[in-house]
Amino acid sequence: MHRCNLRLKRVREVRWLRLVGSPLRLGLLKLRENRIMTTTTTTTMTSRRRRRLDLLLFLSVFTFAILLSPALSSSSDTDLIILSKVDRRVDLSTQIVRITTSLKVENTGSDPVSEILVSIPDMQGKHLAYLKAALREGKGKGKASGVGLPINVAQLKDAPPALTLYSVSLPKGLGKGESLNLDVLTVFTHVLEPFPQKITQADIQLLVFQDSAYYLSPYTVKAQSLTIKLPDARIESYTKLETTKLQGSELKYGPYENLPPFSYLPIVVHFENNHPFAVAKELVREIEISHWGNVQITEHYSLVHGGAQSEGEFSRLDYQARPYVRGASAFRSLVAKLPPRAHSVYYRDEIGNISTSNLWGDSKKTQLEIEPRYPMFGGWKTEFTIGYGLPLQDFLFGSDGKRFLNITFGSPMNELVIDTLFVKVVLPEGSKEISASVPFPVKQWQETKISHLNIAGRPVIVLEKSNVVPEHNEYFQVYYKFNSLSMLREPLMLISGFFFLFVAYIVYMRADLSISKSSASYLANLQWEEVQATVQQLHNIISRCLKTHDKLEASLRDLSRTGDVQACKATRKSVDTLLKELSKELKPLVAFLQSSPQASQVFPKVEELVVKEKDLQERVMAKHSTVVDCYEKKLGGREIENRVASHQQKITALRQEVDDLMDIIDEI
Amino acid sequence: MAPKAIGSPVPDAWYPTLSVFTLAIGLVLTAFFFIYEATTSRKTRSLAQELTTAAVASFFLGFGSLFLLLASGVYV
Numbered sequence: 041m042h043r044c045n046l047r048l049k050r051v052r053e054v055r056w057l058r059l060v061g062s063p064l065r066l067g068l069l070k071l072r073e074n075r076i077m078t079t080t081t082t083t084t085m086t087s088r089r090r091r092r093l094d095l096l097l098f099l100s101v102f103t104f105a106i107l108l109s110p111a112l113s114s115s116s117d118t119d120l121i122i123l124s125k126v127d128r129r130v131d132l133s134t135q136i137v138r139i140t141t142s143l144k145v146e147n148t149g150s151d152p153v154s155e156i157l158v159s160i161p162d163m164q165g166k167h168l169a170y171l172k173a174a175l176r177e178g179k180g181k182g183k184a185s186g187v188g189l190p191i192n193v194a195q196l197k198d199a200p201p202a203l204t205l206y207s208v209s210l211p212k213g214l215g216k217g218e219s220l221n222l223d224v225l226t227v228f229t230h231v232l233e234p235f236p237q238k239i240t241q242a243d244i245q246l247l248v249f250q251d252s253a254y255y256l257s258p259y260t261v262k263a264q265s266l267t268i269k270l271p272d273a274r275i276e277s278y279t280k281l282e283t284t285k286l287q288g289s290e291l292k293y294g295p296y297e298n299l300p301p302f303s304y305l306p307i308v309v310h311f312e313n314n315h316p317f318a319v320a321k322e323l324v325r326e327i328e329i330s331h332w333g334n335v336q337i338t339e340h341y342s343l344v345h346g347g348a349q350s351e352g353e354f355s356r357l358d359y360q361a362r363p364y365v366r367g368a369s370a371f372r373s374l375v376a377k378l379p380p381r382a383h384s385v386y387y388r389d390e391i392g393n394i395s396t397s398n399l400w401g402d403s404k405k406t407q408l409e410i411e412p413r414y415p416m417f418g419g420w421k422t423e424f425t426i427g428y429g430l431p432l433q434d435f436l437f438g439s440d441g442k443r444f445l446n447i448t449f450g451s452p453m454n455e456l457v458i459d460t461l462f463v464k465v466v467l468p469e470g471s472k473e474i475s476a477s478v479p480f481p482v483k484q485w486q487e488t489k490i491s492h493l494n495i496a497g498r499p500v501i502v503l504e505k506s507n508v509v510p511e512h513n514e515y516f517q518v519y520y521k522f523n524s525l526s527m528l529r530e531p532l533m534l535i536s537g538f539f540f541l542f543v544a545y546i547v548y549m550r551a552d553l554s555i556s557k558s559s560a561s562y563l564a565n566l567q568w569e570e571v572q573a574t575v576q577q578l579h580n581i582i583s584r585c586l587k588t589h590d591k592l593e594a595s596l597r598d599l600s601r602t603g604d605v606q607a608c609k610a611t612r613k614s615v616d617t618l619l620k621e622l623s624k625e626l627k628p629l630v631a632f633l634q635s636s637p638q639a640s641q642v643f644p645k646v647e648e649l650v651v652k653e654k655d656l657q658e659r660v661m662a663k664h665s666t667v668v669d670c671y672e673k674k675l676g677g678r679e680i681e682n683r684v685a686s687h688q689q690k691i692t693a694l695r696q697e698v699d700d701l702m703d704i705i706d707e708i
Numbered sequence: 709m710a711p712k713a714i715g716s717p718v719p720d721a722w723y724p725t726l727s728v729f730t731l732a733i734g735l736v737l738t739a740f741f742f743i744y745e746a747t748t749s750r751k752t753r754s755l756a757q758e759l760t761t762a763a764v765a766s767f768f769l770g771f772g773s774l775f776l777l778l779a780s781g782v783y784v
Binding site for chain 2: 328332333334336384429431432433436437438439443444491492493524530531534535538539541542543545546549550569570572573576577
């Protein structure tokens with residue numbers, strides 16, 4: 041029944057091709073016949089699916105044929121160069137298609153050549169994420185130098201329209217008869233088409249990859265081969281040519297020899313691939329620098345499973361019981377490789393923390409394994425945020441008065457395709473002359489972000505890039521100027537905040553907030569405050585008096601030690617004037633307290649204090665005069681002591697009383 | 709000139725200790741300020757002393773709270 045259907049269709053196709061009438065296409069048809077033979081031997085697919093696959097293959101073959109038709113004349117420029125050996129390795133083990141092409145370029149013309157053209161068909165070209173060409177030193181499998189050569193889009197008159205040409209500029213011209221080895225790495229995303237497009241929970245995911253068995257080049261290729269590395273799983277079908285070999289999971293085409301420019305031979309591989317097809321529709325990476333010692337990275341993922349769409353209902357029970365059979369196409373976890381010494385790692389979404397994550401690290405890296413809240417099937421989406429802090433000194437450097445951040449561009453997730461990536465570098469407030477240097481073209485603009493303790497906001501430089509693959513995880517730099525004193529902005533804000541509170545309190549304590557300014561209690565309070573203030577002043581004056589007494593005593597001690605009577609007299613004189621001033625100051629205060637009704641309770645004590653102090657003062661003076669007198673008369677030490685003894689006794693007693701009274705008054 | 713790594717002016721590990729000490733000093737000064745405010749009368753209070761105490765206290769409280777923020781992971 042199937043065979044019958046297919047044969048019918050083939051008849052229809054042949055008829056259609058005859059209408060178009062191209063010998064080349066008939067060749068392609070032969071190729072397709074082979075393929076059909078292989079598909080009919082497999083029994084797993086339903087007839088409906090197979091018909092769809094045939095149609096798809098036919099359409100793709102048709103497009104290639106169109107692409108090919110006008111390409112057979114070559115210009116004189118491209119005649120000079122021949123590719124003596126081309127090795128292509130296509131890696132299909134993940135969702136990202138990486139094609140490594142090693143070219144051996146020979147110049148057969150007489151003029152030196154400085155540019156080499158690399159062509160990519162538009163069908164793949166629109167999914168091109170990354171293109172790098174590097175010279176390989178030495179013979180055979182020498183080590184490729186890491187530095188990529190400059191690449192520009194080029195135009196060629198005779199090239200077919202559905203091709204994009206890139207010209208690789210060589211560091212020095214390739215002279216006559218010379219040859220060089222060139223490694224070209226191209227990385228494509230979304231090139232693997234799931235087929236069938238919709239599968240159920242129990243199905244495996246099958247993918248279709250289309251390419252040419254011949255290296256599509258504007259130059260003549262002498263010898264070439266193609267190796268396709270497939271994941272270790274079932275291979276549904278592949279285009280069988282005479283030279284095709286399948287070794288384990290590697291599919292080999294070639295070698296082919298002496299092919300003209302723009303030779304093309306479409307091949308199709310249909311295979312199983314259950315690797316995670318994690319595609320970030322949008323990823324916002326925010327890198328916030330704090331000069332207080334931290335680089336904070338926050339990544340907002342909006343993730344989707346980019347493989348075959350899931351169809352039918354999802355049974356958690358089936359999935360839980362046999363996850364690798366009932367859910368082979370789903371992925372349950374992702375691994376992020378964070379820089380070493382990452383700290384404060386979190387993994388959360390809008391609901392809150394997601395606890396299904398693991399973190400382990402060593403001196404070279406920190407590894408974070410996260411599990412979304414549910415297994416991800418085709419077309420399912422999830423959103424989450426991961427964040428981590430990094431030590432500042434690992435990423436921030438200074439040279440020539442400028443500072444620069446040196447950090448990787450892409451996401452730390454393994455084998456993740458990012459459709460749109462925004463990298464926002466948030467610099468500290470007060471940064472000036474900001475510029476970014478990224479090793480590939482990006483869209484960039486500036487914003488401001490208000491964060492903790494900011495007034496004007498922090499300057500943000502935003503870099504936007506679409507179609508990002510792990511190869512873009514290169515270091516980029518953001519340069520800016522920053523004055524170290526600007527670091528003090530945040531503490532100054534905090535300090536002024538606290539100071540404002542204190543000042544507010546001072547003002548509150550000084551403000552008179554009573555409503556009725558004439559009430560008795562208010563007035564009494566006012567008077568009492570005045571009395572308090574007066575008593576305080578009085579207390580201060582008396583304590584100053586006591587200090588001058590001490591000074592006199594000290595001068596007497598000096599006298600007994602040195603015998604310098606003149607110095608002692610001078611001190612006495614200054615003390616006399618000081619005490620006179622103090623007693624003058626004391627008078628109005630005592631008078632006020634006497635007259636104030638509020639002070640009636642306090643006054644007796646105050647009066648007693650004043651009297652006792654006066655008494656003390658007199659005694660001290662008397663003692664001083666006696667001693668000085670004795671010295672002038674050159675009397676003996678015992679004689680002086682006898683004369684002073686009565687004074688001394690009195691002074692000690694009075695001083696004690698005065699001190700007690702001072703304590704009482706101090707408490708008022 | 710070769711690029712030189714730029715780090716924090718104060719090692720990260722010191723933040724908790726620094727915040728405890730500066731906040732302690734700040735709070736003691738705050739207490740002193742309020743005791744002074746409560747024990748002196750309106751006539752005898754000295755504005756200069758109030759302001760100095762307030763300034764020194766707010767300096768220590770400001771840096772203390774900054775170090776507290778940094779120690780708790782809010783990098784300002």
